[in-house]
Amino acid sequence: MRIIVYGIGAVGGAIAAQLSFSGHSVLGIARGRQLDAIRASGLSLSTPQGTRTARFPVHADPAEISFRPDDVVLLTMKTPDTLGALQRLNATGVSTQPIFCFQNGVANEALALRFFANVYGATVMLPADYDTPGEVAAYFAPKIGAFDIGRYPSGTDGTVEKLCGVLRASGFIVDSRDNVMGSKYRKLLANLRNIIDAALADTELQRKWYAKARAEAEAVLTAAGIAWDKTDAMAREELTISAVPGRVRVGSSTLQSIVRGTGSLETDFLNGEIVLLGRLHGMATPVNSALCRLSVELASGRMRPQSAGDDTIVSMIGGTG
Numbered sequence: 001m002r003i004i005v006y007g008i009g010a011v012g013g014a015i016a017a018q019l020s021f022s023g024h025s026v027l028g029i030a031r032g033r034q035l036d037a038i039r040a041s042g043l044s045l046s047t048p049q050g051t052r053t054a055r056f057p058v059h060a061d062p063a064e065i066s067f068r069p070d071d072v073v074l075l076t077m078k079t080p081d082t083l084g085a086l087q088r089l090n091a092t093g094v095s096t097q098p099i100f101c102f103q104n105g106v107a108n109e110a111l112a113l114r115f116f117a118n119v120y121g122a123t124v125m126l127p128a129d130y131d132t133p134g135e136v137a138a139y140f141a142p143k144i145g146a147f148d149i150g151r152y153p154s155g156t157d158g159t160v161e162k163l164c165g166v167l168r169a170s171g172f173i174v175d176s177r178d179n180v181m182g183s184k185y186r187k188l189l190a191n192l193r194n195i196i197d198a199a200l201a202d203t204e205l206q207r208k209w210y211a212k213a214r215a216e217a218e219a220v221l222t223a224a225g226i227a228w229d230k231t232d233a234m235a236r237e238e239l240t241i242s243a244v245p246g247r248v249r250v251g252s253s254t255l256q257s258i259v260r261g262t263g264s265l266e267t268d269f270l271n272g273e274i275v276l277l278g279r280l281h282g283m284a285t286p287v288n289s290a291l292c293r294l295s296v297e298l299a300s301g302r303m304r305p306q307s308a309g310d311d312t313i314v315s316m317i318g319g320t321g
């Protein structure tokens with residue numbers, strides 16, 4: 001099984017590096033200065049245990065790869081970039097190879113299924129940063145991260161078991177799941193917080209707005225008949241965010257996109273998933289709608305990270321928050 005990691009940023013970089021350290025066959029697809037830096041000097045991965053440099057082949061596009069039947073593809077770009085990546089894979093002639101969505105949110109799997117028959121979901125519990133080309137950092141200890149993996153929309157199979165085995169041998173905690181989307185909806189609820197923490201500095205206000213956004217989301221998921229895991233997989237094996245020597249954690253993947261000025265945020269597929277479900281099921285979602293509008297201000301640079309106040313969100317809701 002050769003593993004193609006598509007999108008070598010924080011999560012993709014940490015996974016590709018660990019696979020390469022364990023001697024597993026891995027190829028990366030990256031772009032821009034990250035591609036140049038990895039080609040020139042490899043990818044350094046810093047963890048609480050220290051820093052190591054991984055060297056693995058890296059490409060600018062799927063067209064540069066001669067795909068084999070035993071390849072599996074891990075999508076590790078943010079959701080706004082998924083469609084373009086799937087179109088590139090499709091154009092390259094990938095067909096039956098398994099596509100695993102190692103991404104937050106629940107939108108990527110359905111998108112991938114439009115193009116490919118063998119699609120899988122993975123819940124990613126791996127707090128990681130990418131802010132400098134050629135470098136990534138991952139903050140969990142004692143293991144680097146944990147994944148729930150299963151076939152989409154449900155079930156498991158030999159491919160899941162094989163990938164789980166490879167990832168375990170590379171230092172990850174991995175569970176195969178019959179209902180991986182239950183795990184991914186649980187993570188979606190947690191990720192409603194990404195944009196709140198990026199916008200507000202005050203921890204009490206962060207807690208208040210997260211409670212409101214989550215209550216709204218749970219009501220919408222219940223109305224839509226969508227079940228989510230009730231156990232907190234983050235606590236598994238007592239994984240804790242730990243200090244990485246020489247690094248200060250930037251924060252959530254959303255805050256990192258704001259700081260890097262990528263211009264688009266995943267919020268439309270996190271809080272926006274709740275807005276979409278609310279619209280489909282005739283329920284108002286004022287808090288998550290306001291948070292989506294806030295994300296536009298943050299992504300455009302018109303609002304600085306952690307500069308919002310209570311009144312900012314209340315006024316976006318229209319005074320009803």
Ligand SMILES: NC(=O)C1=CN([C@@H]2O[C@H](COP(=O)(O)OP(=O)(O)OC[C@H]3O[C@@H](n4cnc5c(N)ncnc54)[C@H](OP(=O)(O)O)[C@@H]3O)[C@@H](O)[C@H]2O)C=CC1
Nearest residue numbers: 007009010011030031076077081103104124127128130253
């Ligand atoms: N970071 C974290 O702590 C966690 C992230 N996640 C989830 O994991 C997923 C990945 O997040 P994260 O690793 O933070 O994201 P990053 O932005 O750090 O990494 C994604 C990388 O993919 C690259 N990319 C996007 N499209 C292409 C393309 N077509 N060709 C080549 N490269 C491409 C991006 O390039 P460019 O930089 O040019 O945009 C970027 O380098 C997201 O769904 C996120 O929500 C889940 C748990 C934790």
Ligand SMILES: CC(C)(CO)C(=O)C(=O)O
Nearest residue numbers: 104126127251252253254
């Ligand atoms: C690690 C975690 C849970 C929050 O930082 C995350 O999923 C993200 O950054 O998107």
